[in-house]
Amino acid sequence: MINILSVELKRAIFNIKFLIAIIVGLGILLLGMLTNIEELNKLYSSQGGANAYFNWMDVMVRANRGYFSKIAPLLAALPFADSFIRDKNSGYIRSVLYRSNIKEYSYAKFTANGVCGGASIAIPSLIMYLICSVLYQNTLPPIIDGHIRVGYYPQGTAAFLFTSYPYLYILAMIILQFIFGFVYANIGFVISLFTEKRISAMLSPLLIFIALSILCEFFNVAWFNPEYQLMPWRTVNTNFFSTYGELIFIAGICFYYTVANCYKEQVY
Numbered sequence: 001m002i003n004i005l006s007v008e009l010k011r012a013i014f015n016i017k018f019l020i021a022i023i024v025g026l027g028i029l030l031l032g033m034l035t036n037i038e039e040l041n042k043l044y045s046s047q048g049g050a051n052a053y054f055n056w057m058d059v060m061v062r063a064n065r066g067y068f069s070k071i072a073p074l075l076a077a078l079p080f081a082d083s084f085i086r087d088k089n090s091g092y093i094r095s096v097l098y099r100s101n102i103k104e105y106s107y108a109k110f111t112a113n114g115v116c117g118g119a120s121i122a123i124p125s126l127i128m129y130l131i132c133s134v135l136y137q138n139t140l141p142p143i144i145d146g147h148i149r150v151g152y153y154p155q156g157t158a159a160f161l162f163t164s165y166p167y168l169y170i171l172a173m174i175i176l177q178f179i180f181g182f183v184y185a186n187i188g189f190v191i192s193l194f195t196e197k198r199i200s201a202m203l204s205p206l207l208i209f210i211a212l213s214i215l216c217e218f219f220n221v222a223w224f225n226p227e228y229q230l231m232p233w234r235t236v237n238t239n240f241f242s243t244y245g246e247l248i249f250i251a252g253i254c255f256y257y258t259v260a261n262c263y264k265e266q267v268y
Contacts, residue, residue, distance in 0.1 A: 018080070024071075026127055026128065051140065053166045056129045076182075076188075081202055084189060114181075118178035122181065129174070180230050212225070226246070228243070
C-alpha cells in the first residue's frame with residue numbers, strides 16, 4: 001500500500017497540471033490584491049493602517065471579483081481527478097494490478113488525488129498570506145471603547161481564535177481550504193469511476209459546487225453554501241457543523257464509492 005501510494009503521490013505532485021492550478025490560483029489572488037490595494041489601504045487607514053490578516057481575508061474574498069472561490073473546485077480537480085480514466089485508457093492500470101490489487105490502487109488514488117487537490121487551493125492561499133505578511137504589519141487594530149469593531153474582525157467558524165491568536169486562525173482557514181480541495185477533488189475521482197470522459201471528471205466538482213450554492217440560497221440556508229465553507233469569515237452564521245458537516249458528508253459518499261469500486265468485477 002505504501003509503495004503504490006508513494007507512486008501515486010509522485011504522479012500527482014510532479015504533474016504540469018498541478019503547477020498550472022497553483023499558478024492560476026495565485027495569479028487570481030495577486031490580481032485581486034493589485035486591483036484592490038488602494039481600496040483596502042483606505043478601508044483600514046482609520047484602524048492604524050492595513051495589516052496582513054485583514055488584507056489576506058479581503059484579498060481571498062475580493063480576488064478578481066470573487067473568482068477564486070468560484071473556480072476553487074476546478075483548481076482542485078484539474079491536476080489529478082481524471083487520472084483513473086487516463087490510467088485505464090493507457091493500460092497503466094493493468095501494469096499496476098500485476099504488482100498490487102484494486103483495493104490498494106483505489107485507496108492510493110483517493111488519497112493522492114485529495115492531497116493534490118487540497119494543495120492546489122491551500123498553496124496559493126498560503127503564498128498570498130506570506131506576501132501580505134511581508135507587505136503589511138502583523139498586528140491587530142486596537143479595541144476601541146471596549147468594543148471590537150464588527151466587520152473588521154472575522155465572525156463565524158473558529159473566529160474566537162482571531163483576537164488572541166490571529167496567526168492560528170489564518171492557519172486554521174488554510175487547513176480548511178486544504179480539506180475543501182481534498183473533498184472536491186475526490187468528487188471528480190468518483191465521477192471518473194462511472195464515465196470515460198475526462199472532462200466530466202474535471203468539471204463535475206465545479207458543477208456540484210454551483211448546484212449546492214444555488215440550493216442553499218434558494219432554501220435560505222446560506223451558512224451551508226460551499227463558498228462559506230471555503231471562507232467562513234464571510235458570514236456570522238457559520239459554525240463547525242455547517243463548515244465541516246457538509247464536507248464530511250460529501251467525503252463519506254466519495255469514500256463509499258471508492259470502497260465499492262474495490263469490489264466491482266472489472267476488466268482493465
